[in-house]
Amino acid sequence: MNNSNQINIAEHSEGMSLVVRTIARWVKSFIFIFGLYIVFYGHLTPGGGFAGGVIICCSFILVLLAFGKERAFKRLSLERAGALDSIGALGFLLVAVAGIFFAGTFFVNWLSVPAAGSINSLLRKIGVGEFRLLSAGTIPVNNIWIAIKVCASMYLVFALLAMLRINDDTQEDL
Amino acid sequence: MKSFLIPFFVVLPLGAAFLVVLVPTRLRKIADVLANLCALMLLIAAGIVCVKGITGVYFVGGWEIPVGISMVLDGFSGLMLLTISVITFASTLYSVSYMEQFTWKTKFYCLFLLMVAGMNGVVLSGDFFNLFVFLEIASIASYALVGYGCRHEELEATFKYLALGNLAALCVLLGVAFVYGLTGTLNMADFSIRTAGYMNNGLLIALALFLTGFGLKAALVPMHAWLPDAHPSAPTPISAMLSGVFIKATGVYALVRVSMNVFPPMQLTHEIILVLGGLSMVVGVFMAIGQWDFKRLLAYHSISQIGYVMIGIGLGTPLGILGAVYHLINHAAFKSLLFLGAGAVEYQTGTRQLRQMGGLRQRMPVTSSSTLIASLAISGLPPFNGFFSKVIIIWACVQANRYGYAVAAVIVSVMTIASFMKVQKYAFFGKLKEKWGKIKEVPATMQIAMVFLAVLCLLMSLLIVPALRDVVLQPAVDSIIAGTNYVTFAGGL
Amino acid sequence: MIYGLCILLFLIGLYAVVTKHNLIKIVIGFIIMENAINLFLIMLGYRMGGKAPIIWQDAAGKADIAAFANSAVDPLPQALVLTSIVISLGVTALMVAICLRVYQRYGTFDISKIRRLKG
Numbered sequence: 001m002n003n004s005n006q007i008n009i010a011e012h013s014e015g016m017s018l019v020v021r022t023i024a025r026w027v028k029s030f031i032f033i034f035g036l037y038i039v040f041y042g043h044l045t046p047g048g049g050f051a052g053g054v055i056i057c058c059s060f061i062l063v064l065l066a067f068g069k070e071r072a073f074k075r076l077s078l079e080r081a082g083a084l085d086s087i088g089a090l091g092f093l094l095v096a097v098a099g100i101f102f103a104g105t106f107f108v109n110w111l112s113v114p115a116a117g118s119i120n121s122l123l124r125k126i127g128v129g130e131f132r133l134l135s136a137g138t139i140p141v142n143n144i145w146i147a148i149k150v151c152a153s154m155y156l157v158f159a160l161l162a163m164l165r166i167n168d169d170t171q172e173d174l
Numbered sequence: 175m176k177s178f179l180i181p182f183f184v185v186l187p188l189g190a191a192f193l194v195v196l197v198p199t200r201l202r203k204i205a206d207v208l209a210n211l212c213a214l215m216l217l218i219a220a221g222i223v224c225v226k227g228i229t230g231v232y233f234v235g236g237w238e239i240p241v242g243i244s245m246v247l248d249g250f251s252g253l254m255l256l257t258i259s260v261i262t263f264a265s266t267l268y269s270v271s272y273m274e275q276f277t278w279k280t281k282f283y284c285l286f287l288l289m290v291a292g293m294n295g296v297v298l299s300g301d302f303f304n305l306f307v308f309l310e311i312a313s314i315a316s317y318a319l320v321g322y323g324c325r326h327e328e329l330e331a332t333f334k335y336l337a338l339g340n341l342a343a344l345c346v347l348l349g350v351a352f353v354y355g356l357t358g359t360l361n362m363a364d365f366s367i368r369t370a371g372y373m374n375n376g377l378l379i380a381l382a383l384f385l386t387g388f389g390l391k392a393a394l395v396p397m398h399a400w401l402p403d404a405h406p407s408a409p410t411p412i413s414a415m416l417s418g419v420f421i422k423a424t425g426v427y428a429l430v431r432v433s434m435n436v437f438p439p440m441q442l443t444h445e446i447i448l449v450l451g452g453l454s455m456v457v458g459v460f461m462a463i464g465q466w467d468f469k470r471l472l473a474y475h476s477i478s479q480i481g482y483v484m485i486g487i488g489l490g491t492p493l494g495i496l497g498a499v500y501h502l503i504n505h506a507a508f509k510s511l512l513f514l515g516a517g518a519v520e521y522q523t524g525t526r527q528l529r530q531m532g533g534l535r536q537r538m539p540v541t542s543s544s545t546l547i548a549s550l551a552i553s554g555l556p557p558f559n560g561f562f563s564k565v566i567i568i569w570a571c572v573q574a575n576r577y578g579y580a581v582a583a584v585i586v587s588v589m590t591i592a593s594f595m596k597v598q599k600y601a602f603f604g605k606l607k608e609k610w611g612k613i614k615e616v617p618a619t620m621q622i623a624m625v626f627l628a629v630l631c632l633l634m635s636l637l638i639v640p641a642l643r644d645v646v647l648q649p650a651v652d653s654i655i656a657g658t659n660y661v662t663f664a665g666g667l
Numbered sequence: 668m669i670y671g672l673c674i675l676l677f678l679i680g681l682y683a684v685v686t687k688h689n690l691i692k693i694v695i696g697f698i699i700m701e702n703a704i705n706l707f708l709i710m711l712g713y714r715m716g717g718k719a720p721i722i723w724q725d726a727a728g729k730a731d732i733a734a735f736a737n738s739a740v741d742p743l744p745q746a747l748v749l750t751s752i753v754i755s756l757g758v759t760a761l762m763v764a765i766c767l768r769v770y771q772r773y774g775t776f777d778i779s780k781i782r783r784l785k786g
Contacts, residue, residue, distance in 0.1 A: 082195070083196060085195075086192040086193070086195045086196050086284075087192075087196070089188075089192040090189065090192045090193065093185065093188060093189050093192070096185075097185060097189075099235070100178055103236075105233070105234075105235060105236040106178070106181040106185070106232070106234055106235070107181075107234045107235040108235050108236045109235065
């Protein structure tokens, strides 16, 4: 037991001390779930895509800080974060453009009952409307896309700024 | 489909930007195709808007003003859209080959298209805050693009540009805050209705903040320090975009829209714009004439030529505004062409210093002849487009009894000729230096882009013909002059 | 009067931007200016003892618009501030990245030593 713990430390020598890593291991999933809660309830309570996305991103940043970059990149590599970044933006745009096709106006809340004309009864069946699951129309959908976008881009900003090493070798003569 | 046309100008480049960045770097040919397709579609759409004279107001999300966000397409916006699309098209075509020397071409296209989306948004937005948001989208993309090469000078220029650009944006934001605090509305048309020509000190502060912010973006002379550093440091297609349309869309357009259409037109604003315009015109050309760096010289000429545009606007007469609008689109064509030419020379020789060039005409005939056309156009020689717009502006000065400005404009024009004679003599004419014996003409896509703009420089002189002028220029002039018309039109009243 | 404090904060930021020689201090000056404007916008919509801008229902189940307009704070500036915070986040991240790159190249944060461009 003791032995395996020793190996564990040697493996992740890049990260912080044992105390930090143990706490981070406990806390990271709770932060993640709290972020999801903020995102999914953004249309009913304070919060929303941006705040929730930042909180979700914090759990990844915690992993990055506590366990070093190898382990963090195993969860969310920079390439994947970059892809998620643009996918989030594209998804948001798609929801906005879908308003043109379903309700005739760009960015209209087409999942709400008064706006959607022809697909009204269909929407009722899948749970759109007051006191149903999708009571706020496209707002929660957009929140999810924004959360993906914000989470990925904040993570990228943090990881790239943290990784930019200033060493004297690359410094050219002035 | 007409209803979709207005948001289309923002949605398409935004979508394409995020799609392009998903393309892996080894498949960057797909990114080339995608970006050029996007530019072509924008060009076609803008052409349709201008030729058919489509105008309209679009309520985003179906919320009517003053509650919702509106996008307003009138004559001036339509003309600006066409200008942006033309230069975008040329620049994307040019960057297919040119950007091969940089890494991460897909990221470049992403930022480029974001900048286009931001500029289109600035031109179309109908409320103050949206104007600010789109201004920032375009600006942030342009900051990143200026420092794209990550060399010493580029980074320094980027920080300078970033600091001053951010200051401009903050001025605009503070102006927005003042406007909202004093009138309780952010929609431009609604703001005009509520104030109804009434000005108090608070609104004057807001107007001053807007003038400072947009003046910084347009690089009018006391606020010009960033431009000669930032524009030459960017990769060439971006220099062409920044000098050709960026300072006009985010600077001149926004300034004119806010000070002429939204705030009540006042003698004071006209005077300020005239003085700033005159100063930029003279100082820009004086600084340009001593430059030996090709692109830096062009950047100083941008300041000087924007001075012409501002004088025309500041006169406030229909003829002056016609000249200004005409010169604005002309400058977009020939200044972009000049930057593309300078970039082509740099691409082959690796230098921007005029003293080190010489005799390149024998080796690079297409580049040299198209640059010659642009030089003649910017110097204001007939039969090129620059001549006609300068004559209109000078004639408008004389008509408005502003003889001083007319004389200054003529002198600046002469000095522009002198400075471009220097460029032609040192770079393209004269004896071919030995070390340039082996260089070739630039790749085909770059040539096509330059020839396209060169032909445009010639064709745009036809806009002086009344039949064409009425279609292309007159709607823009009308929408600038008639401040109250804008309100009734954009307010949907 | 209280708006004057926001303007004062804005001017403090401007002072830092104009006079400081350290790139990071300039960035901090910009952050102060941004926050001053955000504070100014929030103050514009604030009302002493105001309620959160959520339309609520009275006993009869009707939305009470008049009471809402009388007692709630103005929600629009809050939306504006959220947007401008996001924008300033982007600008600040870009600024810090450029500062780091400048340090990598020049080996200093002092702007009086970073002078290659002239004329």
